[in-house]
Amino acid sequence: MWAFLVTEILFFGGMFMAYILYRTKFPDGFAHASAHLDWKLGGVNTAVLIISSLTMALAVYYSQTGNKQMLMLCLVLTMILGATFLGIKGYEYYHKWEDNLIPGSNFKWEGHPGDPQQVQMFYFLYFMMTGVHALHMIVGLGIMSVILWMASRDRFTAGYHSPVEISGLYWHFVDIVWIFLFPLLYLLGAHLHDQ
Amino acid sequence: MSEHVVSRKIYFVIFGTLMVMTGLTVWVANFNLPGPLNAIVALTIAVFKATLVVLYFMHVRYSSKITWVFIACGLIWLIILFALTLSDFLTRKWVPISTP
Numbered sequence: 529m530w531a532f533l534v535t536e537i538l539f540f541g542g543m544f545m546a547y548i549l550y551r552t553k554f555p556d557g558f559a560h561a562s563a564h565l566d567w568k569l570g571g572v573n574t575a576v577l578i579i580s581s582l583t584m585a586l587a588v589y590y591s592q593t594g595n596k597q598m599l600m601l602c603l604v605l606t607m608i609l610g611a612t613f614l615g616i617k618g619y620e621y622y623h624k625w626e627d628n629l630i631p632g633s634n635f636k637w638e639g640h641p642g643d644p645q646q647v648q649m650f651y652f653l654y655f656m657m658t659g660v661h662a663l664h665m666i667v668g669l670g671i672m673s674v675i676l677w678m679a680s681r682d683r684f685t686a687g688y689h690s691p692v693e694i695s696g697l698y699w700h701f702v703d704i705v706w707i708f709l710f711p712l713l714y715l716l717g718a719h720l721h722d723q
Numbered sequence: 724m725s726e727h728v729v730s731r732k733i734y735f736v737i738f739g740t741l742m743v744m745t746g747l748t749v750w751v752a753n754f755n756l757p758g759p760l761n762a763i764v765a766l767t768i769a770v771f772k773a774t775l776v777v778l779y780f781m782h783v784r785y786s787s788k789i790t791w792v793f794i795a796c797g798l799i800w801l802i803i804l805f806a807l808t809l810s811d812f813l814t815r816k817w818v819p820i821s822t823p
Binding site: 571 | 728729731734735738741742745748749752753761762765766768769772773776777779780781782790793794796797798800801804805808809812813
């Protein structure tokens, strides 16, 4: 899993590189665009994922100590939190659609400070990065349901629980990506105070 | 994987630290710091949070050296990506190129 996660570091790394470049090129446009993201929702999502990492780590702990009931409970909690994250993301995306902020023919940026082309670039990166991240979350939920099913069938003991640990590594990685996405995307324009 | 069982107490302490760091990131973002300081502070906190997740939640602190090597490889290549791309991009105005 670590070998795979290393490839994921570079996979997301490419998009972060694009972000760095365009943020350097368009600092004002990016700040104004970022001010239109709801940092409170982003902050809640950050908390949701951090809690889910805690429940995931606890799930691994209970798999190590052979506690099937608590293992399954922690897996379920992790999945509920992951689904919550996706629900909030969907809510955000829906409002972006309503506000004409999805790049493309429908994109409109009027009456707010910031060059429209620069703002559109920001939103292009926003949707790419959070979209690919959300895809990873969905895959993570799939992985967790398999692990949950395996746990329910008594496949894990204190002696054998590697799949739980390995899945946990994937889940934590997806959390780490968000830990970087949140400040870079949501908090850029926080000091501008125009919502 | 590691057979070392990390205590639940450590998990909760790390969790608490992560939440406090998140709150700190949000709080600092509200101040207009000079120059690129906003980004530097936010990224420093994010790196610290990620390090905590990697070391404790992902058990890397208790893992074999080969695991450390894998992670170091990923980070080194990421740094190469950032360093080489930025060194080109940021120095583009240094050399005037005459366009035909």
